[in-house]
Amino acid sequence: MHRKISDRLFERACRVIPGGVNSPVRSGRSVGVRPFFVKEAKGCRIRDEDGNVYIDYVCSWGPLIAGHAPVQVVEAVMKAAAGGTSYGIPSRLEVELAEQVAALVPSMEMIRMVNSGTEAVMSAVRLARGFTGRNKVIKFNGCYHGHSDCLLVASGSGLATFGIPGSPGVPEELVQHTMSLRYNDLDVVEEAMEHMGGDVAAIVLEPVAGNMGVVPPRQGYLEGLRRICDRYGALLIFDEVITGFRVALGGAQERYGVKPDLTCLGKIIGGGLPVGAYGGRRDVMQRVAPEGDIYQAGTLSGNPIAMAAGLAMLDIVRRDGVYEELEEKASHLAAGLGRAAEEAGVPMTLNRVGSMGCGFFSRHPVTDFETAAQSDTRAYAVFFREMMERGVYLAPSQFEAFFVSLAHEKEDLDATVEAAGEAFRATAAVLEAP
């Protein structure tokens, strides 16, 4: 497989775009590759500029639950675009999408559209702070909520850390109210709330973590957080930017039966276009301007093309049997990968919830960021490269999810498992070498 055209494009990109990419993990640095450049994509396959074809398990990091360029979404986008690309004036599509979301995710009584997941969570946190009149926010190690300042908090080795910015350029003053705790551990939350519960505006989390690999919530964890929030008058915010319309039609809150006060959506809701949304309890959402006093705005929010794409995507996932099909496909793939790893003697811990999953190169159960971090990232990098050479594109990081879409057919999954068998053997050989 050669990638001469991609390599030339990457050289050009690096001169005008930092690191050659518009989002860091795409660069492939953590697995030791240069990125390829996409020419086109359809279904579960991507063709790069050099004509190489890959079965794609990144799926644009989650939005493409129906694969690349599904006919319904493409047609909806073209039709909408012909009627104008942006109005800055309300249009029918915004109402329809908001109504659909409210019907599918009942805790979202009112909804505000934004342009990204980052914006959705940032706005939800502002709203929670404004509504409660409190400043502190609890998040969890390994959960990603976009790159807004107050949520970009790195945290130490499982210890509660206060106010350590995750990046230069984030002033300590801006994150001093953000506390990051161990995921899946109710005791640390209880303890933190005993100290400062009266100052906590919100507990925000990914109800299934998807940015440290995939880590499902322990039984009773989400219910426990709900109880704690109720006891202390803090809002519970589910960041369902990945899990919304992914792990069930109604998201993780439907799958686990726990109702948050506010929900953040992104990815699938935009059908592959830049959309985010936040919403929840009517009494809380009524505080958003202009109905209320908490400011949040957006020039392109509710963009007609993006709304049309979102509506078309929801039409697809609302069909009967979609989530059963995804479950079946993903469990078929996961079982095959598990077998292939075992046969090659490569230790692997496979976490999966519906059509999102992660194979950690680890002998141990992975239940939080601290255990995820014990994975052998060198082994993952080898495996990733071996898979890429065999025409399978996985996330270029151990700590990202794989996504199975409706466009992955049984033959694609079987071809993937076969490639994985060879790739695991190659990985084992490299790891055994002195």
Ligand SMILES: *Cc1c(COP(=O)(O)O)cnc(C)c1O
């Ligand atoms: C992707 C993601 C975000 C950020 O969304 P963007 O559209 O990239 O800004 C926020 N939260 C979670 C859980 C995500 O996976």
